[in-house]
Amino acid sequence: MSLDLILRIGTKLILPFILLFALYVQFHGDYGPGGGFQAGVITSGVVVLLTITFGLEAAQRMAPQAVVQRMIPLGVLIYAGTGVAGLLLGKNFLDYSVLGHDAVHAHELGIFLVEAGVLVTVAGTMTAIFYAFVERGR
Amino acid sequence: MSGWMHHLLVLPVVLPLASGALLLMYNERRPFLKGVINLISTLATLYVAVMLLRLADTSSTGVYLLGNWPAPFGIVLVLDRLSALMLVLTGVLAAASLTFAFARWHTAGAHFHSLFQFLLMGVNGVYLTGDMFNLFVFFEVMLAASYGLVLHGSGPQRIRAGLHYIAVNLTASFLFLIGVSLIYSVTGTLNMADLAVRLPAVTESDRGLVEAGAALLGVAFLVKAGMWPLSFWLLGAYPAAAAPVAAIFAILSKVGIYVLLRLSPLLFGAQAGASAGFGSQVLLIGGLATIAYGMIGVLASQAMARLASYSILVSSGTLLAAIGLSDANLTGSALFYLVSSTLTIAAFFLLIELIERGQSPAADLLAVTAEAFGDEDEDEPEDEVGVALPGTLAILGVCFAGCGMLLAGLPPLSGFIAKFAMLAAVFAPPATGTEGGIALAGWIFTGLLILSGLAALLAMLRVGIRVFWAPVDATVPRVLVVELVPIIFLLLLTLALTVRGGPVMRYMEDTASAVHAPERYIDSVLTAPPVPAPAAQVHR
Numbered sequence: 320m321s322l323d324l325i326l327r328i329g330t331k332l333i334l335p336f337i338l339l340f341a342l343y344v345q346f347h348g349d350y351g352p353g354g355g356f357q358a359g360v361i362t363s364g365v366v367v368l369l370t371i372t373f374g375l376e377a378a379q380r381m382a383p384q385a386v387v388q389r390m391i392p393l394g395v396l397i398y399a400g401t402g403v404a405g406l407l408l409g410k411n412f413l414d415y416s417v418l419g420h421d422a423v424h425a426h427e428l429g430i431f432l433v434e435a436g437v438l439v440t441v442a443g444t445m446t447a448i449f450y451a452f453v454e455r456g457r
Numbered sequence: 458m459s460g461w462m463h464h465l466l467v468l469p470v471v472l473p474l475a476s477g478a479l480l481l482m483y484n485e486r487r488p489f490l491k492g493v494i495n496l497i498s499t500l501a502t503l504y505v506a507v508m509l510l511r512l513a514d515t516s517s518t519g520v521y522l523l524g525n526w527p528a529p530f531g532i533v534l535v536l537d538r539l540s541a542l543m544l545v546l547t548g549v550l551a552a553a554s555l556t557f558a559f560a561r562w563h564t565a566g567a568h569f570h571s572l573f574q575f576l577l578m579g580v581n582g583v584y585l586t587g588d589m590f591n592l593f594v595f596f597e598v599m600l601a602a603s604y605g606l607v608l609h610g611s612g613p614q615r616i617r618a619g620l621h622y623i624a625v626n627l628t629a630s631f632l633f634l635i636g637v638s639l640i641y642s643v644t645g646t647l648n649m650a651d652l653a654v655r656l657p658a659v660t661e662s663d664r665g666l667v668e669a670g671a672a673l674l675g676v677a678f679l680v681k682a683g684m685w686p687l688s689f690w691l692l693g694a695y696p697a698a699a700a701p702v703a704a705i706f707a708i709l710s711k712v713g714i715y716v717l718l719r720l721s722p723l724l725f726g727a728q729a730g731a732s733a734g735f736g737s738q739v740l741l742i743g744g745l746a747t748i749a750y751g752m753i754g755v756l757a758s759q760a761m762a763r764l765a766s767y768s769i770l771v772s773s774g775t776l777l778a779a780i781g782l783s784d785a786n787l788t789g790s791a792l793f794y795l796v797s798s799t800l801t802i803a804a805f806f807l808l809i810e811l812i813e814r815g816q817s818p819a820a821d822l823l824a825v826t827a828e829a830f831g832d833e834d835e836d837e838p839e840d841e842v843g844v845a846l847p848g849t850l851a852i853l854g855v856c857f858a859g860c861g862m863l864l865a866g867l868p869p870l871s872g873f874i875a876k877f878a879m880l881a882a883v884f885a886p887p888a889t890g891t892e893g894g895i896a897l898a899g900w901i902f903t904g905l906l907i908l909s910g911l912a913a914l915l916a917m918l919r920v921g922i923r924v925f926w927a928p929v930d931a932t933v934p935r936v937l938v939v940e941l942v943p944i945i946f947l948l949l950l951t952l953a954l955t956v957r958g959g960p961v962m963r964y965m966e967d968t969a970s971a972v973h974a975p976e977r978y979i980d981s982v983l984t985a986p987p988v989p990a991p992a993a994q995v996h997r
Contacts, residue, residue: 392481399475405524412467413524 330372337365341438348434349427355434359441366446375453387446394440401432462512466521466536468505469544469581470595472498477574488564495570499555502577503548506541513541514964518978520587520985527987528587529651535587535982538968539792543584543715546796547708549950550803551577553943554701557807560940562699565610572609576602576705583712587982589637589647592716596633600626603709610699618697625680625690633677639670650982653723653975657730668735671724675717675736682713683773685747691769692754696762700810703762704803710769711799714776718788721780723975734783741781741898745905747774752909755916761809764916765802768864771909772798778902779879786885789969790878793962797871797951801863804947807940808856812924814934849936852945854925859948861917866910871954876906878962 341361348354370378401413408417415429416422476498480491512519519536522528555563555573563569579599586592604626608619641647643663644655659667680687691710695703717740725735751770758764772794779791863872883899954961971977 388484389482392478395478395481396475399471399478403471403475406464406467411522411525412464412471415524 326372330368334365334368337361337368345434345438349430355437356441359438360445362438362442363445363449367449370453382446384450387443387450390439390443391447394436394438394443397436397439398433401429401436463521465505465509465512466519466534466585469502469585470578472502472505473574473578473581477571477578480571480574481568485567491570492559492563495573496555498574499551499577502581503552506544506548509536510541510545512536513538518981520981522985522987525987528982528985529646529648532591533587533648533982533985534585535978536585537971537978538964539719539972540584542792542968544581546799547577547580550705550708550799553803553947554704554807556943557704557940558701560937562610562701565699568605569609572602572605576606580708580712584715587649589640589649589652593633593637597630599712600630603706606702607694607698609702615697618693622690622694629677629680632673636670636673636677639666639673643667648982649720649723650979653979654983656724656732657728664731668732671735675739678713678716679743681710682717682777683710683747683770684743684777685750685774688747688770692763692766695766695769696760700807703806707769707799707803707806710773711795714773714795718780718972722783722973723978726973726975728976737781737783740777744774744778744781745901747777748905748909752905752912755912758916761813761920764920765805765809768802768805768913771913772802775906782898782902784882785969785973787879787882788972789962789966790875790882792965792968793878794875797863797875797954800947800951801860801872804856804944805860807944808853808860811934811936811940812853812857849934850925852941853934856944856948857921857925861914861921863951864917865914869955871951874955874958876910879906
């Protein structure tokens with residue numbers, strides 16, 4: 320594996336673009352196809368590719384277990400926190416319209432935050448499942 | 458009502474969600490901290506539930522628009538007497554089984570506390586939601602958490618029964634999803650109130666499709682409720698689950714009952730046009746068959762945990778038959794029975810673990826568990842849990858006798874009142890339900906109800922004599938106070954149900970009449986205005 324120069328260099332070249340594409344899907348999700356779930360899966364694809372090419376140790380240096388496992392609840396907390404923020408500002412749970420100076424911007428910000436929460440949780444969960452499978456065979 | 462009271466409605470879902478996620482942040486090396494967070498969240502949810510119960514009892518239906526979107530388009534949470542009652546019951550069971558788990562079970566596997574909170578979130582969400590798809594989502598949250606909990610504590614027996622449980626319930630969820638999409642394809646709405654309005658207007662050619670969808674939904678709920686041919690999974694999963702898990706699972710079969718009780722009068726009540734009464738015959742016959750099956754099982758079981766599981770079937774069958782008879786008076790008494798029997802069975806599951814601790818098969822199982830999970834100290838499990846309290850056997854015996862009287866329906870405790878009220882309702886039907894078939898069903902129901910009580914009495918007496926009067930090995934089980942307290946608490950609650958029988962029954966009857974006259978529910982949901990200011994949205 321370590322001798323496969325083309326694969327290693329190719330992977331290094333393509334990784335940033337995968338992440339960029341994940342972010343594209345994420346931000347495109349407001350008004351088009353895409354969103355946090357898809358972006359989260361693509362993000363965790365980065366870890367999968369890293370593991371296949373450079374091995375589990377390299378992947379876990381980049382995305383340590385402790386971080387991955389805390390990403391799962393963190394996303395949920397971002398989601399719930401966005402809802403509770405609306406509640407604390409005097410509106411209903413998950414009503415975003417108080418988050419900005421006018422309703423359109425507020426809704427965009429609200430959806431952005433919620434989708435960010437989804438991204439974090441999905442990326443964390445997918446990576447954790449992948450780690451669990453890879454570590455089984457060791 | 459102040460603006461803040463109105464937000465209480467969303468807390469039974471948001472509190473467990475937030476605390477469950479928070480608990481995932483800490484790893485298993487902080488059991489005390491996690492336990493404290495879990496306990497605070499559980500008690501706070503219970504407190505909110507009690508406040509909601511009072512709210513629901515004074516003003517009728519509370520509607521909460523999530524994200525402030527108006528009703529048929531956005532997702533609504535709806536609070537009425539029925540959902541408030543179930544919230545309180547769940548909160549009580551959660552508090553009791555969590556307290557029990559602190560003795561040893563909460564460290565017997567990973568992520569117990571998070572799963573517990575997510576289970577509460579799912580169950581509470583099912584009670585509160587007014588939207589079919591959201592119902593599916595909360596059902597899945599509940600089931601996903603229960604998959605983890607049923608395996609809690611590990612061991613081969615649990616894995617075998619647990620995988621069975623998971624496979625069956627995944628299939629049921631699949632049917633649920635197909636049913637929901639069939640209904641949506643015809644009516645174009647999934648809001649329950651809106652659905653009730655649109656169902657009578659469905660054309661004759663589409664009616665079959667809607668009813669097929671409803672039947673698929675019904676199968677999914679009946680699997681959860683444990684109706685006879687669909688209940689085979691329950692008898693493996695519940696006895697294998699850890700005691701506090703089995704105690705909280707006592708509410709899960711009632712979740713299926715709750716949904717049926719909510720949806721069948723709402724969608725297929727008298728106002729539903731051509732579909733009126735759809736499925737009630739199935740519920741009635743299935744319920745009666747379930748009572749008979751559970752009764753035979755109760756008589757045939759040797760192990761106490763199996764006896765308790767069959768008692769769940771008897772309880773489910775009784776409730777299903779009562780829903781199938783669809784009579785408001787009977788439903789009121791059946792709700793009383795629901796509360797009483799759920800508390801009893803939960804207490805019984807907790808009690809069984811303590812009684813069997815002194816006996817060898819359970820001790821073997823615990824030893825296997827400890828070995829599999831790798832407890833640090835290799836001591837005998839009985840030695841690490843508890844001390845031989847003076848009079849332990851007497852306390853356990855009294856609790857056992859209480860459970861027996863409740864299951865059989867003997868006078869001093871609430872089991873008697875529940876069964877008596879149901880029989881009274883069967884024998885005093887209103888003028889509307891006096892067809893010949895209904896009367897026959899009423900007689901069969903009466904007979905099975907009395908016989909199932911007798912069966913429970915016989916089985917409990919037999920087990921009681923074997924364990925308390927003529928034990929083969931007279932080892933006193935070592936028990937912690939923290940394990941006895943929840944059992945006594947649950948049994949005292951049934952006593953309180955008896956003492957305060959009048960007001961409780963009044964509440965149940967109000968609940969039942971609201972369930973059987975869903976116009977007000979529909980009206981409240983569909984006219985709930987999205988408000989610009991944080992004002993109260995609870996309507997008369």
